[in-house]
Amino acid sequence: MVNKKLVITQNLSETLSKQISNVIPDWELIIGRDKEIWHQHILDADVIAGWKKDMKDLITESSNKLQWIQTWSAGVNSLPLRQLEEKKIQLTSANGVHSYPISETIYALMLALTRKIHTYVKNQQSKTWHHSNMKLEMHEKTIGIIGVGAIGKETAKIAKAFGMHVLGVRHSGHPTEYVDEMYTPDQLDQLLPKCDYVVVTLPLTNETKHMITSKQFSLMKPSSYFINIGRGEIVIESDLINALKTHQIAGAGLDVFTTEPLPKDNPLWEMDNVIVTPHTSGSTEFYDKRVVEEIFIPNLKQYIEGQPLSINVVDYKKGY
Structure with missing residues (x-):
């Protein structure tokens, strides 16, 4: 028997x-x-x-015997999807392990922008005692969540603790718990004017x-905040920068960018109404544990029994 x-390709704990x-x-196990x-x-x-x-x-060579790839990230856009589909390689993602840490980052950005925390941190560095015209509240405002998957659902759930009205966008348009109104992607422009916060x-x-x-951006309220923890290329970044400069929107919390690391000459670094984080919204002490225990091992058990994989199987035609 072969x-x-x-x-x-990760450094796992002895327990995992x-x-x-x-x-x-x-099986022969190679870990590192x-x-x-x-x-x-x-x-x-x-x-x-x-x-x-x-x-x-390497994996697109005809000689390999690869049957299945489990990514360590939720996004799979960096993989050669066409070649993998042609070789009939099963692909599963780490989608779902990020819902807690990313939703926490979303609210950290929303609260920081609303309650001027980012401004006060800068003031603290220069020992400046200044009110900075802080007046906004987040309670009972309207949030639009573009992409109601695992992260979007957790974000909607938390929104209800703030008494927020929750609008959602998902491909199917099917309703879900904690979302008051659900839209399809072709209805996005109807949702945007209603939102105080837009979260991608x-x-x-x-x-x-x-x-x-x-x-x-022209459809959004001048008082609205834009949060992107999805992918930078979902947005035309130059249009976002212009919307911030011309006050079409009030501010932005950004964890993802068209080019990463964000170039030092990018104007987003210098904007007072922007918070930049370095694509870390999904980072968590429990990351490996969740990927292994909640996704990989259940799928692995199915794989060795000759059953179809059932968790986070990527649809090559959809790209996720």
Whole structure:
């Protein structure tokens, strides 16, 4: 019997490694973030957990026996999806592990902008005691959540603690708990004028790329705040910068950008009405544990039993 091989390109704790090993005791297990650990094993791996851009040329070679890739990220837009689909490689994402940390970041940004925390932090650095015209409240305002998946649902749930009116956008348009009104993507322009906060939680696909342009910013309230924790290319960044400069919107909290790291000459760094975070909204102490225990191991058990994978299976045609 030929041994099967699992390559995990992450540094896992002994506890998590043992949990995986217990499921597949007869498999060869390669675990480690360092490229030197996993690189030579890619061509004969049956399963890979953790996508690395250096794998692209290797996994598209006809000689490999790869059957399944589990990403360590929710987004899969950086993977060669067309080639993977052609080779009939199953793909599962880490979608869902981020709902707690990202929703916390969303509200950290919303509260900071509303209650001028970002301004007061700057004032503290210069020992400046100034009111800074702080007057806004977040309670009972309207939030528009563009992308009501796991993150969007958790964001909507928290919004209800603030007594907010929740509008949502999802592809199906189907209603869900905590969302008062649901819209489809083609109805986005109807939603935007109603919102005090617009939160983007979408993945990057052909359909969502440049979904937010100068037209959408012109429809938003001058008092509204824009939060993007999805992907930078969902927005035309130059249009966002112009909307901020001309006060079409009040401010923005941004965790994702068209180019990352954000170039030092990008004007977003210098804007007083913008908070920049370095694509860290999904970071959490429980990240690996959730990917392994909630997604990978349940799917792995199905895989070795010859059953279809059921958690976070990527639809190649949709791109997520």
